[in-house]
Amino acid sequence: MDIVTHLGIGACLGEVFAGRIIGKRAMAWGAVVHSLPDIDVVTAVWLPTPAALLAHRGITHSFMISALVAVLLAALASRQNKPAGWSWQRWLVFFWIAILLHDVLDAFNNYGTGWWEPFDSTRIAFNIVYVADPFLSIWPLSACVVLLFAKNDLSRRRNRELLGLGMAVLYLFYCGVHKRVVDSRVTELLHRQKINYSQYLSTPAPLQNWLWYIVAGSDSGYYVTYHSVFDRQGQLSLHYFPRNAYLLAKAKDPAGVQQLIRFSQKFYTAEIHSDTLVFNDLRFGQIIGWQDPTAGFAFYYFPDHPSLNRLTVQRGRLAGWNGAAIRSLYHRIKGR
Incomplete structure:
Protein backbone atom coordinates (compact mmCIF):
# COMPACT_ATOMS: atom_id res chain seq x y z
CA MET A 1 0.00 0.00 0.00
CA CYS A 175 -11.83 -6.15 -4.86
CA GLY A 176 -11.35 -9.84 -4.12
CA VAL A 177 -14.69 -10.56 -5.79
CA HIS A 178 -13.54 -8.61 -8.84
CA LYS A 179 -10.36 -10.68 -9.05
CA ARG A 180 -12.30 -13.92 -8.83
CA VAL A 181 -14.71 -12.83 -11.56
CA VAL A 182 -11.95 -11.58 -13.86
CA ASP A 183 -9.76 -14.67 -13.40
CA SER A 184 -12.70 -16.97 -14.12
CA ARG A 185 -13.61 -15.13 -17.31
CA VAL A 186 -10.08 -14.62 -18.59
CA THR A 187 -8.86 -18.18 -18.05
CA GLU A 188 -11.95 -19.44 -19.86
CA LEU A 189 -11.34 -17.05 -22.78
CA LEU A 190 -7.68 -18.04 -22.95
CA HIS A 191 -8.78 -21.67 -23.17
CA ARG A 192 -11.26 -20.84 -25.95
CA GLN A 193 -8.60 -18.95 -27.88
CA LYS A 194 -6.23 -21.91 -27.42
CA ILE A 195 -3.58 -19.88 -25.61
CA ASN A 196 -1.21 -22.17 -23.76
CA TYR A 197 0.48 -20.74 -20.68
CA SER A 198 2.33 -21.90 -17.58
CA GLN A 199 2.38 -18.52 -15.83
CA TYR A 200 -0.63 -16.30 -15.21
CA LEU A 201 -0.99 -12.92 -13.53
CA SER A 202 -3.94 -10.59 -13.01
CA THR A 203 -3.65 -7.28 -11.19
CA PRO A 204 -5.63 -4.01 -11.26
CA ALA A 205 -4.71 -1.23 -13.68
CA PRO A 206 -3.74 2.05 -11.96
CA LEU A 207 -5.83 3.82 -9.32
CA GLN A 208 -8.99 1.67 -9.44
CA ASN A 209 -10.25 -1.93 -9.35
CA TRP A 210 -12.58 -2.38 -12.31
CA LEU A 211 -10.04 -2.68 -15.13
CA TRP A 212 -7.50 -5.47 -14.78
CA TYR A 213 -4.13 -6.07 -16.41
CA ILE A 214 -3.51 -9.68 -17.51
CA VAL A 215 -0.29 -11.53 -18.33
CA ALA A 216 -0.24 -15.15 -19.50
CA GLY A 217 2.69 -17.01 -21.00
CA SER A 218 5.72 -19.22 -20.55
CA ASP A 219 9.51 -19.12 -20.79
CA SER A 220 9.30 -18.13 -24.45
CA GLY A 221 7.08 -15.06 -24.00
CA TYR A 222 3.84 -13.56 -22.73
CA TYR A 223 0.43 -12.49 -23.95
CA VAL A 224 -0.74 -9.22 -22.40
CA THR A 225 -4.25 -7.75 -22.30
CA TYR A 226 -6.70 -5.72 -20.21
CA HIS A 227 -10.10 -6.89 -19.04
CA SER A 228 -12.86 -4.91 -17.34
CA VAL A 229 -15.42 -6.38 -14.99
CA PHE A 230 -17.94 -4.68 -17.29
CA ASP A 231 -16.62 -6.25 -20.52
CA ARG A 232 -19.21 -8.04 -22.62
CA GLN A 233 -16.98 -9.03 -25.54
CA GLY A 234 -16.37 -12.77 -25.66
CA GLN A 235 -12.77 -12.55 -26.90
CA LEU A 236 -9.52 -11.15 -25.56
CA SER A 237 -7.45 -8.69 -27.56
CA LEU A 238 -3.98 -10.08 -26.90
CA HIS A 239 -0.53 -8.71 -27.69
CA TYR A 240 2.49 -11.00 -27.55
CA PHE A 241 5.88 -10.02 -26.11
CA PRO A 242 8.79 -12.48 -26.54
CA ARG A 243 10.89 -12.98 -23.42
CA ASN A 244 14.27 -12.80 -25.23
CA ALA A 245 16.06 -14.18 -22.17
CA TYR A 246 19.18 -14.82 -24.25
CA LEU A 247 19.81 -11.05 -24.43
CA LEU A 248 20.51 -10.95 -20.69
CA ALA A 249 23.54 -13.20 -21.13
CA LYS A 250 25.32 -10.14 -22.53
CA ALA A 251 24.65 -7.99 -19.44
CA LYS A 252 27.68 -6.46 -17.72
CA ASP A 253 26.21 -7.19 -14.25
CA PRO A 254 24.99 -10.82 -14.28
CA ALA A 255 24.49 -10.87 -10.50
CA GLY A 256 22.22 -7.83 -10.71
CA VAL A 257 20.26 -9.42 -13.55
CA GLN A 258 19.66 -12.53 -11.46
CA GLN A 259 18.35 -10.33 -8.64
CA LEU A 260 15.98 -8.64 -11.09
CA ILE A 261 14.72 -12.00 -12.34
CA ARG A 262 14.09 -13.10 -8.77
CA PHE A 263 12.36 -9.80 -7.99
CA SER A 264 10.12 -10.10 -11.07
CA GLN A 265 9.01 -13.59 -10.00
CA LYS A 266 10.04 -14.57 -13.57
CA PHE A 267 7.47 -12.28 -15.23
CA TYR A 268 10.02 -10.47 -17.38
CA THR A 269 11.17 -9.74 -20.90
CA ALA A 270 14.39 -8.34 -22.35
CA GLU A 271 14.83 -6.13 -25.40
CA ILE A 272 17.27 -3.81 -27.13
CA HIS A 273 16.37 -0.12 -27.45
CA SER A 274 18.83 1.96 -29.48
CA ASP A 275 21.67 -0.47 -28.70
CA THR A 276 20.73 -0.40 -24.99
CA LEU A 277 19.74 -3.56 -23.10
CA VAL A 278 16.41 -3.19 -21.26
CA PHE A 279 14.93 -5.48 -18.60
CA ASN A 280 11.13 -5.25 -18.21
CA ASP A 281 9.26 -6.46 -15.13
CA LEU A 282 5.80 -7.22 -16.51
CA ARG A 283 3.98 -7.23 -13.16
CA PHE A 284 3.76 -3.44 -13.00
CA GLY A 285 1.80 -3.10 -16.24
CA GLN A 286 2.28 -1.05 -19.38
CA ILE A 287 2.48 2.70 -19.82
CA ILE A 288 -1.14 3.53 -20.79
CA GLY A 289 -1.45 -0.06 -22.01
CA TRP A 290 -5.26 -0.04 -22.18
CA GLN A 291 -4.94 2.66 -24.86
CA ASP A 292 -1.98 1.17 -26.75
CA PRO A 293 -1.53 -2.62 -26.56
CA THR A 294 2.03 -2.32 -27.89
CA ALA A 295 3.08 0.20 -25.21
CA GLY A 296 6.26 -0.26 -23.23
CA PHE A 297 6.25 -1.50 -19.66
CA ALA A 298 6.09 0.75 -16.61
CA PHE A 299 9.03 -1.01 -14.92
CA TYR A 300 12.11 -0.96 -17.11
CA TYR A 301 15.72 -1.27 -16.02
CA PHE A 302 18.98 -0.67 -17.88
CA PRO A 303 21.32 -3.45 -16.68
CA ASP A 304 24.40 -1.89 -18.27
CA HIS A 305 23.75 1.65 -16.99
CA PRO A 306 23.15 1.46 -13.20
CA SER A 307 23.22 5.23 -12.71
CA LEU A 308 20.01 5.59 -14.74
CA ASN A 309 17.94 3.30 -12.53
CA ARG A 310 17.39 5.04 -9.18
CA LEU A 311 13.65 5.57 -9.79
CA THR A 312 13.02 2.31 -11.58
CA VAL A 313 9.70 1.43 -9.90
CA GLN A 314 8.25 4.95 -9.90
CA ARG A 315 9.24 6.50 -13.22
CA GLY A 316 6.82 4.59 -15.46
CA ARG A 317 3.76 4.24 -13.26
CA LEU A 318 2.08 7.47 -14.34
CA ALA A 319 4.23 8.29 -17.35
CA GLY A 320 2.24 9.67 -20.26
CA TRP A 321 -0.80 10.51 -18.16
CA ASN A 322 -2.89 13.43 -19.37
CA GLY A 323 -6.55 14.24 -19.89
CA ALA A 324 -6.83 11.96 -22.91
CA ALA A 325 -5.26 9.04 -21.02
CA ILE A 326 -7.64 9.47 -18.10
CA ARG A 327 -10.63 9.61 -20.43
CA SER A 328 -9.47 6.48 -22.24
CA LEU A 329 -9.07 4.69 -18.90
CA TYR A 330 -12.62 5.67 -17.94
CA HIS A 331 -14.05 4.45 -21.25
CA ARG A 332 -12.08 1.21 -21.08
CA ILE A 333 -13.35 0.60 -17.53
CA LYS A 334 -16.93 0.89 -18.83
CA GLY A 335 -16.27 -2.14 -21.01
CA ARG A 336 -16.15 -2.91 -24.70
Missing part, protein backbone atom coordinates in the same frame (compact mmCIF):
# COMPACT_ATOMS: atom_id res chain seq x y z
CA ASP A 2 1.02 3.61 -0.39
CA ILE A 3 2.26 5.48 2.67
CA VAL A 4 -0.84 7.71 2.86
CA THR A 5 -3.15 4.71 3.21
CA HIS A 6 -0.85 3.18 5.82
CA LEU A 7 -0.86 6.37 7.85
CA GLY A 8 -4.66 6.57 7.76
CA ILE A 9 -5.19 2.94 8.73
CA GLY A 10 -2.54 3.17 11.44
CA ALA A 11 -4.14 6.27 12.93
CA CYS A 12 -7.53 4.55 13.07
CA LEU A 13 -5.95 1.51 14.72
CA GLY A 14 -4.30 3.72 17.31
CA GLU A 15 -7.63 5.32 18.12
CA VAL A 16 -9.30 1.91 18.44
CA PHE A 17 -6.67 0.52 20.82
CA ALA A 18 -5.54 3.51 22.83
CA GLY A 19 -7.79 6.49 22.14
CA ARG A 20 -9.73 6.02 25.36
CA ILE A 21 -6.51 6.00 27.39
CA ILE A 22 -4.16 8.56 25.82
CA GLY A 23 -6.56 10.58 23.65
CA LYS A 24 -5.70 11.84 20.19
CA ARG A 25 -2.03 11.02 20.69
CA ALA A 26 -3.05 7.43 20.03
CA MET A 27 -3.65 8.30 16.37
CA ALA A 28 -0.05 9.47 16.02
CA TRP A 29 1.22 6.35 17.80
CA GLY A 30 -0.79 4.12 15.49
CA ALA A 31 0.24 5.94 12.30
CA VAL A 32 3.96 5.78 13.15
CA VAL A 33 4.03 2.18 14.38
CA HIS A 34 1.89 0.89 11.52
CA SER A 35 4.32 2.51 9.03
CA LEU A 36 7.51 1.17 10.66
CA PRO A 37 8.11 -1.75 8.25
CA ASP A 38 8.70 0.74 5.43
CA ILE A 39 11.89 1.89 7.14
CA ASP A 40 13.57 -0.43 4.63
CA VAL A 41 13.30 2.30 1.96
CA VAL A 42 16.56 3.70 3.36
CA THR A 43 18.38 0.69 1.87
CA ALA A 44 18.07 2.40 -1.52
CA VAL A 45 20.61 4.96 -0.31
CA TRP A 46 23.56 2.55 -0.25
CA LEU A 47 22.46 -0.65 -2.03
CA PRO A 48 22.55 -1.16 -5.81
CA THR A 49 19.05 -0.88 -7.29
CA PRO A 50 18.44 -4.64 -7.86
CA ALA A 51 19.44 -5.40 -4.25
CA ALA A 52 17.38 -2.48 -2.93
CA LEU A 53 14.31 -3.71 -4.81
CA LEU A 54 14.61 -7.06 -3.03
CA ALA A 55 15.37 -5.44 0.32
CA HIS A 56 12.16 -3.38 0.22
CA ARG A 57 9.28 -5.36 1.69
CA GLY A 58 11.79 -8.00 2.65
CA ILE A 59 12.86 -8.87 6.17
CA THR A 60 11.35 -5.74 7.76
CA HIS A 61 7.96 -7.04 6.56
CA SER A 62 8.43 -10.56 7.90
CA PHE A 63 6.22 -12.00 10.61
CA MET A 64 9.25 -12.80 12.74
CA ILE A 65 10.51 -9.22 12.72
CA SER A 66 7.02 -7.84 13.40
CA ALA A 67 6.86 -9.90 16.59
CA LEU A 68 10.37 -8.92 17.74
CA VAL A 69 9.80 -5.21 17.11
CA ALA A 70 6.44 -5.36 18.89
CA VAL A 71 8.09 -6.89 21.97
CA LEU A 72 10.77 -4.20 22.00
CA LEU A 73 8.30 -1.35 21.57
CA ALA A 74 5.99 -2.76 24.23
CA ALA A 75 8.87 -2.92 26.71
CA LEU A 76 9.80 0.71 26.00
CA ALA A 77 6.24 1.99 26.04
CA SER A 78 5.30 0.22 29.26
CA ARG A 79 8.20 1.96 31.01
CA GLN A 80 7.63 5.43 29.58
CA ASN A 81 3.81 5.45 29.55
CA LYS A 82 1.85 3.90 32.38
CA PRO A 83 -1.81 4.83 31.90
CA ALA A 84 -4.31 3.16 34.19
CA GLY A 85 -5.20 -0.33 33.11
CA TRP A 86 -2.45 -0.66 30.47
CA SER A 87 -0.17 -3.63 30.95
CA TRP A 88 2.91 -4.66 29.01
CA GLN A 89 0.80 -7.34 27.32
CA ARG A 90 -1.74 -4.79 26.09
CA TRP A 91 0.99 -2.62 24.59
CA LEU A 92 2.35 -5.76 22.92
CA VAL A 93 -0.99 -6.61 21.31
CA PHE A 94 -1.41 -3.02 20.08
CA PHE A 95 2.06 -2.80 18.50
CA TRP A 96 2.06 -6.31 17.07
CA ILE A 97 -1.33 -5.93 15.37
CA ALA A 98 -0.36 -2.50 14.00
CA ILE A 99 2.86 -3.83 12.43
CA LEU A 100 1.39 -7.16 11.35
CA LEU A 101 -1.50 -5.46 9.57
CA HIS A 102 1.01 -3.44 7.53
CA ASP A 103 2.69 -6.67 6.42
CA VAL A 104 -0.63 -8.25 5.49
CA LEU A 105 -1.95 -5.23 3.59
CA ASP A 106 1.23 -4.92 1.52
CA ALA A 107 0.67 -8.45 0.22
CA PHE A 108 -2.60 -7.33 -1.39
CA ASN A 109 -0.76 -5.69 -4.31
CA ASN A 110 1.80 -6.95 -6.80
CA TYR A 111 5.21 -5.95 -5.37
CA GLY A 112 5.62 -9.05 -3.22
CA THR A 113 6.13 -9.19 0.56
CA GLY A 114 8.65 -11.36 2.43
CA TRP A 115 6.45 -12.78 5.18
CA TRP A 116 8.74 -15.73 5.88
CA GLU A 117 12.18 -14.10 5.75
CA PRO A 118 14.90 -14.84 6.73
CA PHE A 119 13.96 -18.52 6.54
CA ASP A 120 12.25 -18.45 3.14
CA SER A 121 12.70 -15.78 0.44
CA THR A 122 9.32 -16.47 -1.20
CA ARG A 123 7.40 -13.23 -1.79
CA ILE A 124 3.65 -13.16 -1.14
CA ALA A 125 1.50 -11.12 -3.56
CA PHE A 126 -2.27 -11.49 -3.81
CA ASN A 127 -2.57 -8.92 -6.65
CA ILE A 128 -5.97 -7.71 -5.46
CA VAL A 129 -5.54 -3.93 -5.24
CA TYR A 130 -3.33 -1.38 -6.98
CA VAL A 131 -0.56 -0.01 -4.78
CA ALA A 132 -2.36 3.36 -4.59
CA ASP A 133 -6.12 3.06 -4.78
CA PRO A 134 -8.03 6.21 -3.76
CA PHE A 135 -11.24 4.20 -3.36
CA LEU A 136 -9.51 2.30 -0.54
CA SER A 137 -7.64 5.23 0.97
CA ILE A 138 -10.65 7.54 1.25
CA TRP A 139 -12.26 5.60 4.11
CA PRO A 140 -9.50 5.61 6.77
CA LEU A 141 -8.35 9.08 5.73
CA SER A 142 -11.85 10.52 6.05
CA ALA A 143 -12.21 8.90 9.46
CA CYS A 144 -8.86 10.43 10.54
CA VAL A 145 -9.86 13.93 9.49
CA VAL A 146 -13.16 13.67 11.36
CA LEU A 147 -11.44 12.23 14.46
CA LEU A 148 -8.84 14.98 14.52
CA PHE A 149 -11.50 17.66 14.81
CA ALA A 150 -14.16 15.70 16.65
CA LYS A 151 -14.97 16.27 20.32
CA ASN A 152 -13.86 13.66 22.82
CA ASP A 153 -17.17 11.81 22.79
CA LEU A 154 -15.97 8.22 23.14
CA SER A 155 -19.03 6.54 21.61
CA ARG A 156 -19.03 8.80 18.55
CA ARG A 157 -15.27 8.51 18.08
CA ARG A 158 -15.48 4.72 18.27
CA ASN A 159 -18.18 4.68 15.58
CA ARG A 160 -16.10 6.83 13.23
CA GLU A 161 -12.87 4.87 13.61
CA LEU A 162 -14.65 1.55 13.14
CA LEU A 163 -16.48 2.91 10.09
CA GLY A 164 -13.18 3.95 8.50
CA LEU A 165 -11.56 0.56 9.09
CA GLY A 166 -14.71 -1.41 8.34
CA MET A 167 -15.31 0.22 4.98
CA ALA A 168 -11.66 -0.37 4.01
CA VAL A 169 -12.04 -4.07 4.83
CA LEU A 170 -15.31 -4.27 2.85
CA TYR A 171 -13.62 -2.63 -0.13
CA LEU A 172 -10.84 -5.23 -0.01
CA PHE A 173 -13.46 -7.99 -0.09
CA TYR A 174 -15.16 -6.20 -2.99
